[in-house]
Amino acid sequence: MTTTNVLNNAPLIVGTPNQVSVSLPVTAPALTLATPVTTSTQPMFAVYLSNTEASVTGDGTVHQITYDTVLVNQGSSYNNSNGQFTVPVSGNYLFTTCNITSTSDITTGYSSSFATSASATIYYATYYVGTFSSGIFKPMDGSIILPLTIGTTVTVSVTVSGQATKVASLRGSSSTIYTYWCGWLML
């Protein structure tokens, strides 16, 4: 079906079974939606760690997190067996993450970061250097917008340093969400 409706200086609407195109012959400031909008196909995921990952860093190891449990995974672009999100459509993505660590000894630095297969650039969500007591739960959180092209893989890692052994664990639970990662293709 194609329907057009043209008045003087009015929007032009063209409809087909799966899409609606609208153009306006003069400059207007904004796109306005009068009703709530949801889609079942926009790439979007929210995943968390259902069990504590014990002794994964603390010695400077960059530990890539495999969030194993999926709350949302529209488009199935997040793989909960390897922790990778594979960009299904080029665009700007918003990511947010929070990773809770605990340590069994004094540490001197902790961070969490995003990495992509597109370049060697590391995008830090959290970056701390200092002297940090053992046992304290530290949230490593942050959000970022990244321009990504189709096929790029994205991962989240945490690094805790200051000891010769892996004294830092990542907290996870099946009933309480501590450590999670979310992302979506921005409309």
Next chain:
Amino acid sequence: MPLTNVVNNAPVVSGSTNQISVIRSGITDTVSLNTPVTTSTQPAFMAYLSATESNVSGDGTTVKVVYDTAPVNQGAYYDTTTGEFTVPVNGNYIFTASNILMNTVLVTGYNAALNTSASGVIYYTSVYAGTYPANSTRTTVGSIFLPLTAGTRVWMTITSSGNGSPVTSILGSATTVYTYFCGYLVL
């Protein structure tokens, strides 16, 4: 698909189970709810600091952060020379920022805040008070939604206090993203 008539350049939206009709300005846009959606015109930006700003606070000075490199800047509403985002369209915006601060000498407080030209209200994303020893690095991270009107300018500041001289730097790098500011007009 029901079509709603359009008169006198007025915004019009109509919807059905799987479709929405929307008004777009200037050029023809296509919106489909059966495939992922992206737009090249929705205001969105991500900007980061490509070099460390050394010894800019620590003595209570409030410093505007000028994120000088912008991998995402749809509509070019973020100015990399001033650090300010100018709201192009009335609406609700999400902002997220992470500022990594380093102090070479002990400080007793630090914060990061979002500021707007609309009022004197300060929107803190992080506030810390305590004792932070020499040569430590920490993250001030946060996200917020704000309703904003066109023309309003938005920028980030950081403040570090507790020392008589500026001993706090903002961490930046051309190859690693530490300190950044993102914003987006929410649909």
